[in-house]
Amino acid sequence: MGIRSIVSKPLAKWVVERQQNWMYQPAEAQQRWFRQLIDGGRNTVFGQDHKFKDIQTIGEFRQAVPVRDYEDLKPYIEQILHGESDVLWKGKPLYFAKTSGTTSGVKYIPISHESIPNHINSARDALLNYVNETGKSAFLDKKLIFLSGSPELTQKEGINIGRLSGIVNHHVPAYLRTNQLPSYETNVIDDWETKLEKVIYETITQPMSLISGIPPWVQMYFDRIQERTGKLIKDVFPDFSLFVYGGVNFEPYRAKLFESIGKRIDSIETYPASEGFIAFQDSQTEEGLLMLLDSGIFFEFIAADEYFTENPRRLTIDEVELGKNYAVIINNNAGLWGYSLGDTVKFVSREPYRLLVTGRIKHFISAFGEHVIGEEVEKALKGAMEKHPETEVVEFTVAPMVSPKEGLPYHEWLVEFATPPNDPVAFAQDVDNRLTKLNVYYDDLITGSILQPLKLTGLPRGAFQRYMKSQGKLGGQNKVPRLANDRKIADGLLGIGETV
Incomplete structure (x- = not known):
């Protein structure tokens, strides 16, 4: 057993024990973040425009800050892109996550010094929850692949700009970098098919133990390997034991993916977005993803069937019902306020709060x-x-x-x-x-x-x-x-x- 797998077990135990502090006191954790966020945004342009200095309660916040989408927030983003500070959050963003919008063209989502741990620690904790529950950690000693966007960043007004997956790539812990694939040189290739061929070249002879990515693109990776070798993935990668995915419902892809692998392996579902890491699968036996209620985000929810009405009710976590579809609204420590994420979720558990991602509010x-x-x-x-x-x-x-x-x-x-x-x-x-x-x-x-x-x-x-x-x-x-x-x-x- 290698040093990574040995060290991971006490670290995993510590992380899961710390989770208990907020998992079973969710309303209190959210109230703390509400106060911290209002205090943090008080002296920003947005905070002054919306009179944060007068806000004491969640009700007053909702009166002052309407639910908005990217287009509504865009004038503030433009100010930041033109070099202004203290606009949505104190100082300037550390990054802009560049993502495609259906109506807005390219969207620039701010990530601050304070919010980057939400993205990095949540991805780490998803793996550590798995280690703690199953006792399996040997995968950390072999090779890990993250099929993601390019880590290459551009700059504007001193702010690094790139895809979220590429930004996160710069924060992979040092102890994992030595067994992370593909190489930086391959990862920055823009053309997917060219990149995929290089990824296969770099990985096909390696002891791959963890593979992560969006299911259809992982399937494409598997298909190309099978075309080249004529073998099932389990025979190409006998150490492959853990699949980490997110972004889409896995069910339509499950049968084909496991047929390509040739055996059942464990999987971890995650729910990351450019706006924040929302939830991850914390258990191999319980349904749903653990909602991250103590990670720099104050959440609100609107019943999906009320979303397009004139005055939809905005609910806190302790007001949601099981089995009902809700649109997710986030307020975070990167300066997103009353921001409609566009996703719908359904809660399947309240102790702790676990959810299923059910779709897009506009899809x-x-x-x-x-x-x-x-x-x-x-x-x-x-x-x-x-x-x-x-x-x-x-x-x-x-x-x-x-x-x-x-x-x-x-x-x-x-x-x-x-x-x-x-x-x-x-x-x-x-x-x-x-x-x-x-x-x-x-x-x-x-x-x-x-x-x-x-x-x-x-x-x-x-x-x-x-x-x-x-x-x-x-x-x-x-x-x-x-x-x-x-x-x-x-x-x-x-x-x-x-x-x-």
Whole structure:
């Protein structure tokens, strides 16, 4: 046993013991952060504009600070980009995490000296919770790979700018750097396919024990290795024992990924965002991800079905209910105030608070009033795959067909199969039946003959990769939205190649 695995066990025990201080006193932890954040932002431009000096209670804060998205915050970001200090948070940001927005183009999300530990320590603690619970630590002595964006940074007004995964790469602890892959030179390659070939070259002969990344891009890595070697991943990497992922629901990828590996291995789900590290899987036996309530963020929640109303209620952690979808609002020590993250979550436990990520607040189909959300389409697909166990899905997205050439409107499911169902018609019917049970409005539209049952369109292998490449979003942290209210993505995919 190596020094890393030996040292990790007492460190893991210490981290988990410290967690107990806030896990079972969540409201108190959040109240402390609320006060610290108001004090920290009091003398900023934002704090003066919103009269932080007069704010004593959460209610007064909500009166002063509306829920906003990036566009609303952009004028303050522009001031920082022009060199001003003390705008959203004291001083200047340490970094801007550069990310793509659906309506805003490039977004610049501030990360401060005070907020960077949220990103770094949370990733560390996810691994240490695993070590503490399972006793498994030998993976730390072998090679670790993080499939991520480029760590190369640019500068503007003394602020480093880059992708979040690249920024975090600069903070990998020294004791892990010696067994981290790929090399810096490979990691900075922009073209994903070129980078992937170099990653494979550097890793294929190494004792890889931990692999981390967004599932579809890890699958692409595995596919290329299998094409080259003709072997299952377990035979290429016999030490591979832990998969760390985040960013998308793992379920649609699980069967194909484990088939490529050739054995079951442990996995850790994480919920990082440029705006903050929100939660991680702290247990291999309990459902959901532990919400990080003592890490520089004061959270608020809005019921998803109230989000677009005129005056939606903003709730604190102790006011949320189990099993209900909420939009996540964050206030943090990088200067995001009343910021709508865009994600929806559902709590499955209150002692401690654990959640599932259920989708995006603006990623839904409601072309006919059905308001179908990401969690529902993923559950519908999973249910059909269980009835058709031969089926393996690479990727999928759903779009409305409002004005078909013939017949009633419908939802079109564009699916790239690794292994298609033996009976595609029955498979599509099973997906549709499951969706009608999950969404009463969709059921009403089907039974009322407003919509016809969904139509399944199979796409050729590699269609999603080619589409993402055509959009300049191949690899890294990029994801295909599950749902849209228009046909931009659907038509782009159909234009890539013939359907199957």
